[in-house]
Amino acid sequence: MQLPEAKGKFIEAWGKLGSEWGINRTMAQVHALLLVSPAALTTEEIMEELKISRGNANMTLRDLINWGLVEKQHKAGERKEYFFADKDTWNIARQVAKERRKRELDPIIKILDELSKVEGDSKDEAFKTFNKSVTDINKLAKNVDKTLETMLKAEENWFWKSIFKMFK
Amino acid sequence: MQLPEAKGKFIEAWGKLGSEWGINRTMAQVHALLLVSPAALTTEEIMEELKISRGNANMTLRDLINWGLVEKQHKAGERKEYFFADKDTWNIARQVAKERRKRELDPIIKILDELSKVEGDSKDEAFKTFNKSVTDINKLAKNVDKTLETMLKAEENWFWKSIFKMFK
């Protein structure tokens, strides 16, 4: 396999993975493209390579910047903006974890905390089951939350070392 | 807040979380409903409670069964089928991890392994960047894979005890 073909496959695979995880396909593809590009790219180049419209490219790049996965670069003496992706996978993983935690885990923990407080007749099966499920899920969510927090603070090696201690 | 309202909120929240993670909203809602139901429910009851069609209920339940999150129950002397969800959050988490690993992580690792093998001119920046990103992501994916494998084998307590060691 040659590089251009491999590049295409990588972009396609990353796009598919993204869409399975609630990240839009194009966003994942633009990210993939920037990940394998040694130099920062312009909007034009991204549009060209991925065959997407200007509007789409612009919005997608903005999203990627909001996710903290891509940064703008200004080149001295040039009007155009260049975009590049952080290539450090550990940073990428942490950044994604951080965003999803903020956007998804935090809100659900808030709701679960509220629902944990609901009171009812402890002889009522419906109430008992509701309460048990909600508090159990709440506990799990909080464990996940703590683990993510640790991950966000951790150095890559330390984190995986800790994880792999579990194997011994 | 009273139980019925709380139940509704829980179903809504679980549905939203599901859709943010690539699981269809209805599927997550049916799962939520079964999680808070002390007894197994019929298709009719699920249709009624969530205001969904028979076809949708049927397909959704089949999916949940395929994910290993819901089981059928036959009641002696009855024609109808009843459905209930495993209420153990640890089992739920493991089951979801197991399915997603099989459906998503395994295929991407396969592709990354292939792409890691691509050869090229080590003086070519494009090749160098491609190669580094691909192999780095591959390593990360394999770490995640191993961690999931451990999690799947682990007993609940043992797993969380190990996680909490990380905090000390």
Place this chain on the structure above:
DNA sequence: TTTAACTTTCAAAATTTCATGAAAGTTTAT
């Protein structure tokens, strides 16, 4: 074997999500 209860399928409709591109906006150079 017939019937009725119940389940499954699937083509069409509804909804949701995503991409487009022209127009509006912004910035910099002259």
Place this chain on the structure above:
DNA sequence: ATAAACTTTCATGAAATTTTGAAAGTTAAA
């Protein structure tokens, strides 16, 4: 101040996904 280079917005349409419900299929009792 104007023009040119470049970026952003957003109404609209296209595509993908989800839902519906009626018809077909299945099963078990009579």
